[in-house]
Amino acid sequence: GQQLNQSPQSMFIQEGEDVSMNCTSSSIFNTWLWYKQDPGEGPVLLIALYKAGELTSNGRLTAQFGITRKDSFLNISASIPSDVGIYFCAGQLNSGGSNYKLTFGKGTLLTVNP
């Protein structure tokens, strides 16, 4: 099956710093999603990307759908303590049947020191 490599596994940063994380795949996706999960909660959708090359922002978050359709990155600018959590990427092929499943990365654990 398809697999996503998400990196880095964890990050320790100071408040105010910018953050970048990415996901790569051995095969193409037609949709990329980025989620954040707070401790004890379920993942919350941050950004959805539907077109190769698309760059989308949501406040301090910016995500891009790679032009090869095999990668995506998420940037967080001017980090704040509430950015702490696990960030997941997810890809979908959209070609029908079981290809509607989301394939998730293992997550990036972000810690922000005040």
Added chain:
Amino acid sequence: ETGVTQTPRHLVMGMTNKKSLKCEQHLGHNAMYWYKQSAKKPLELMFVYNFKEQTENNSVPSRFSPACPYSSHFFLHLHTLQPEDSALYLCASSQSWGSYNEQFFGPGTRLTVL
């Protein structure tokens, strides 16, 4: 109440017990999902129901049994579980099973099997 809710939030059970997890969504969605989340592993899709019909069973052992009597209610019946089944079980919903599959997650049930 809005969004996806799950009950109970925490469950401890013995290997011979029978219990059920409940998920409700108030988003008007037609597709519902059960995922298993274990430490340091990607989210594992277990079941998908679309318009109350099972669409995906991701080779899940028969000790897990899904039921979807209404599009808004999704159950996961548990019996004779094993300690390795201990995990966070997440329910999600989306408009329907297919493209543009933005899934919205509940807070999860933390299951411990003794």
